[in-house]
Amino acid sequence: MTAAKRAPQPGAEDLTEHLRDRWSVSVFDPAHELADGEIRLLLEAARWAPSAGNSQPWSFLVLPRGSAGHQTFVTHLSRGNSGWVPRASAVFVAIAQVAEDPDGNGPKWADYSFYDLGQAAAHLTVQAASLGLSSHQFAGFDHGAVAAAFGVPDWWKVMTGIAVGLHGDPAQVDPRDAEREERERVRRPLEEIAYADTWGTPWA
């Protein structure tokens, strides 16, 4: 399978185009840069996501490639992510508020903070797709070191990075990173995730 054929997958053919065509790219064009307007639009997509009680318990570190923050962040990547993440045009580090700040301000619905942040992240990735950009979310980095390096307060929890950029040429990267794009994309069948009447009884 070539990278270009990784989407759509069986069952996804009729999804709305930006969901249908999304997949986690591991080969980014290292020369591509995001315009400030594009970064702003991606953040607006996250900002306008729904959240429990409209608590909006999310923040993002915005790290365009070449920025001081980006240079710091990439030193904390896991080995497996250290090859492909730095080539993306930008990394957005997604952070959830999980407790009140010292003044007692915090999400009224903290139990849902991770849910809300994940939804904001998903909106960002769909907006990226609509701009012709690729994205790849990742958890493989030293979360504690990143929180310390960027001064993230204790009542916020660093969750993931979202690498965004233009899909690049697999021939230009380390074969191990190119190989990532050849891995089969699989999903659990609908019968295992959608139930009717009682738990475990497949819907339809």
Ligand SMILES: Cc1cc2nc3c(=O)[nH]c(=O)nc-3n(C[C@H](O)[C@H](O)[C@H](O)COP(=O)(O)O)c2cc1C
């Ligand atoms: C919370 C989260 C953490 C992830 N962590 C990593 C990671 O550290 N490295 C990586 O290469 N991919 C990571 N991924 C990407 C998943 O492996 C990928 O989304 C999954 O295999 C499905 O592939 P697809 O996005 O192409 O459909 C992560 C995705 C999510 C949502």
